[in-house]
Amino acid sequence: MTSPAPRPVPRPDVYVHTQPFWTGARERKLLLQFCTDTGQFQHHPRPVSIHSGSRNLEWREVCGRGVIYACSILRVGRPDAAARLPLDIATIELEEGVRIIANIIDSPADSIRIDAAVVLAWDMLDDDMPYPAFKVVG
């Protein structure tokens, strides 16, 4: 029996402050950056709000419901992803008006299409670290 390929947990706070995302994910909560000036979310995390340029950012939990905005099946990837191919990848548009790139898991192949309703699910990295993924609501 072969052991699954490693999926190392990335180090947080390398390029900007991202620890809240990881602390939330540990509790299976999806926290994203929210601009308190404009009332808009953004993802990926940045040092300032892309909406206002200010640092008035906080981390808020999103509801985890959305639709598929774009989707593909990755069949060739870098070596660290090779063991998981083919891999369902998607851009999810969340109800809060922000997009996140994620894997689609636990969903029938023919259900994975643009505009399909999805809900937050959790994929596992090493060390039992949950990482946000989505599944089609069926």
Place this chain on the structure above:
Amino acid sequence: MQQNIVIAGYAETPIALKTGRSAFDLAGEVFADLLAKTGLSPRDIDGLSATLPLSESGNVFLAAYMADALGLTPTWLNASGLGGCSAVGGVARAQSAIRDGACKIALVVSADAVSLSGPGHFGAYRAEFSEPQGVQTPAAAFGLLMSRYDHQYGLDPTALGKIAVTQREHACLNANALEKLRKPLTMEDYLKSRMIADPLRVLDCVMFCDGANAFLVMAESEARARGLSKMVLPTAYAEITNYAGDQSCPDITESGFWRIGPQVLAKAGLKPDAIDMFQPYDDFTIAVMMQMEAFGFCERGQGSAYVLATDLSHRGVLPLNTGGGQISAGQPGLAGGGLNLAEGVRQLFGEGEGRQIADPKTALVTGIGTIPYGRNWSTSAAMILEA
């Protein structure tokens, strides 16, 4: 009166795989070739724009190292870090520098040797927010982009296939194209080629290679004084980076070319039908089609129908990437942005040999640089060349 700043010389290496050579060595080859073609000495060149290549991406001093490698003492130095826009961006910046009096004759050189060095590492958000889910490659990003385009407008695979087949026909006529790609491709070959990231096929993609290209930029009067008779005038240039970067949910089928395409045509005073050849940056076939729409060769969303109805060969109404483009000549890493520029200059010099367009007056050349999170591409650049 503003003086004309022209491209008065170009050189290009053959595109090759796994040469084992460095970007510096490849740059030396095009530099020596350019001196031989123009009769200039290294001491005549006082400006240098060096494209930042993936294969030397650890070296933040690349431009100064390039000056050293080539024996140049520039009074104007530019490290061009615009990815696939680095060559056209380098030429445009060289024009400005010459107008400002910072230098008189600038070398714009792009060289990269990625076929052994592999992809660069870009850091930032990627390790946390796109690598854990396996979305690491340009192909993954373009599979997503194509799916959205198809959803909004319909994407006919035979239209993308026609782009691939046409460019391959051109590569067969280009002695500098990668040898293994210099054999004809059929539509059936295209449609049967394996999926990489649905609906993206392998024949929609470029192959990472090694190669270099270089251009000499100077005032028209300087070129004439040196007895150089072949020159092209870049009459308009525009670029934009991080288009829609202030939005959380932009329409990703709209790129920066929607802003700069009409701008660059207006600057040159040209309508799309006055463009004699289209040499767009072609990392993937869909990018070619999206650019056709943005420059107004056809209506938005009508790319498939336009491609299928239009003769894109070097004898056609809109000759497309007449050297084969990066998709069929090979992509010499981040020197790839200079590939289609070199072909545009070559055609306007009348040196297109078996693929020469009849008496061309204008060329539209573009660049694309960097793939951002969940959109299309970061930098879009466009240059119009006139004979």
